[in-house]
Amino acid sequence: MLTTNPFDDDKLREECGIFGVSASEGAAALVALGLHALQHRGQEAAGITTWDGAHFHTHRAMGHVAGNFDRDDIIRALPGTVACGHVRYSTTGETALHNVQPLYAELQTGGFAVAHNGNISNAMRLRKELVRRGSIFQSTSDTETIIHLVATSNYRTLLDRFIDALKQVEGAYSLIVMTPEGMIACRDPLGIRPLVMGKLGDAVIFASETVALDVVGAQFVRSVEPGELVIVQGSEIRSIRPFAPMAARPCIFEWVYFSRPDSIVDDHSVYSVRKAIGAQLAIEAPVDADLVIPVPDSGVPAAIGYAQQSGIPFELGIIRSHYVGRTFIQPNNEVRHLGVKLKHNANRALIKGKRVILIDDSIVRGTTSLKIVQMMHDAGAAEVHMRIASPPTRHSCFYGVDTPERAKLLAAKHDVSGMTDFIHADSLAFVSIDGLYKALGEHGRADIRPKYCDACFTGDYPTTLTDHDETAEVDQFALLAERMI
Numbered sequence: 001m002l003t004t005n006p007f008d009d010d011k012l013r014e015e016c017g018i019f020g021v022s023a024s025e026g027a028a029a030l031v032a033l034g035l036h037a038l039q040h041r042g043q044e045a046a047g048i049t050t051w052d053g054a055h056f057h058t059h060r061a062m063g064h065v066a067g068n069f070d071r072d073d074i075i076r077a078l079p080g081t082v083a084c085g086h087v088r089y090s091t092t093g094e095t096a097l098h099n100v101q102p103l104y105a106e107l108q109t110g111g112f113a114v115a116h117n118g119n120i121s122n123a124m125r126l127r128k129e130l131v132r133r134g135s136i137f138q139s140t141s142d143t144e145t146i147i148h149l150v151a152t153s154n155y156r157t158l159l160d161r162f163i164d165a166l167k168q169v170e171g172a173y174s175l176i177v178m179t180p181e182g183m184i185a186c187r188d189p190l191g192i193r194p195l196v197m198g199k200l201g202d203a204v205i206f207a208s209e210t211v212a213l214d215v216v217g218a219q220f221v222r223s224v225e226p227g228e229l230v231i232v233q234g235s236e237i238r239s240i241r242p243f244a245p246m247a248a249r250p251c252i253f254e255w256v257y258f259s260r261p262d263s264i265v266d267d268h269s270v271y272s273v274r275k276a277i278g279a280q281l282a283i284e285a286p287v288d289a290d291l292v293i294p295v296p297d298s299g300v301p302a303a304i305g306y307a308q309q310s311g312i313p314f315e316l317g318i319i320r321s322h323y324v325g326r327t328f329i330q331p332n333n334e335v336r337h338l339g340v341k342l343k344h345n346a347n348r349a350l351i352k353g354k355r356v357i358l359i360d361d362s363i364v365r366g367t368t369s370l371k372i373v374q375m376m377h378d379a380g381a382a383e384v385h386m387r388i389a390s391p392p393t394r395h396s397c398f399y400g401v402d403t404p405e406r407a408k409l410l411a412a413k414h415d416v417s418g419m420t421d422f423i424h425a426d427s428l429a430f431v432s433i434d435g436l437y438k439a440l441g442e443h444g445r446a447d448i449r450p451k452y453c454d455a456c457f458t459g460d461y462p463t464t465l466t467d468h469d470e471t472a473e474v475d476q477f478a479l480l481a482e483r484m485i
Helices: 027-037 072-076 123-132 144-152 158-166 210-216 253-258 270-284 300-310 333-342 367-378 416-423 433-439 466-484
Strands: 016-022 045-051 056-062 082-088 103-107 110-120 171-179 182-187 196-200 203-207 219-223 229-233 236-240 291-294 318-320 344-346 355-360 383-388 427-430
Touching: 016 027, 016 110, 016 171, 016 182, 027 045, 027 072, 027 082, 027 203, 027 210, 045 110, 056 110, 082 110, 082 171, 082 182, 103 144, 110 123, 110 144, 123 144, 123 466, 144 158, 158 171, 158 182, 158 229, 182 203, 196 210, 203 210, 210 219, 253 270, 270 300, 270 383, 270 433, 291 300, 300 355, 344 367, 355 367, 367 383, 367 416, 416 427
Parallel strands: 291 355, 355 383, 383 427
Antiparallel strands: 016 082, 016 203, 045 056, 045 082, 103 110, 110 171, 171 182, 182 229, 196 203, 196 219, 229 236, 318 344
């Protein structure tokens, strides 16, 4: 199987999106609409769980929301006024139905369903200890660790058990939990992954992005605060903050790529920030050229900002077909080469003889950038300059983003000169880390207390990485033992 999109196979991918509704008739249908709006956050699988006042009901399936939740019989089989849903792109756990969320279990306190966006960075250690104590896991997902921690907690009430579980986990999480007592939505104390709250009449809604509220006609109320638990029983809302206050570190890549441009993330318009990044990039890395061309679709807002700041015309030099999905292609090189053009093709009449500036959001392995630059050369471009709307990605993410191991990141192996040679561009430049912060309205990145999680650029991880550190120690020990043999 070959995806016909030659550009999206070399992107950092968000793990998932979550959506929850309390106190709404036909809650499952509302969740399905919300998940449609969040499909870009996870395209591997989807699931919805509902509560009808007496029983929980769940439907989970591999693939997109469309085709799985646009059938009346499936929605009718999910009755109830409370529901939560999840779209998944796995970063931990294999691709299998038993890992599709929401995960559900019958606990001593009753049914417990959880939808999770993020990654628990000490899940392996916790899992080993839980198994040693007798827990039996049904999935390979890090999210199931939370369920077992709740189940084995010595606290009496479900809420106290849940808080006890959260205090044992490290890493990033935005969670929507359903129990017979009501719905709980929360973010980790650093607020690494996003979560917002809205209202639709008397219904309370939670979503990974504001665009999902827009799609269902809900009014945005506010973001769930880092370290906050919002408890909803029917349409009644209360909030608690059981963790010690910490300086928030939301993921800066939400504005670079993950979120839809029509979303608002922590009071910043994603579209406006991306345009501002492009303008800052034009200030920091100008080049004499004829055209500014975005790599569709994620490079478009930054390219508009670059063009407006530089005065160089913005043009669609790469045309994308929106009617091609995944296609099965015979595995020979000639047909593969033709297949990638089904979805993206150079606008030859525009490009021939021109000096072009390509704008993209990031470079990961570099394979995509190599293809794009070659496409421009094949179309007759006189010069091809590449400008990237984020700093070089030199480090892996451990907070719910599918990132290649560091050895496969182009920026971890080469400086900018080496990267330029690798992608065969006439020049290459990235926005600076200070420039990225300026686009978000900051003066720059404070060396002592940065405001965002930017670890993929700087290596400054805001939490401990227990599982990664222990694995690295084992690998180093094995390597040392191998050398001694």
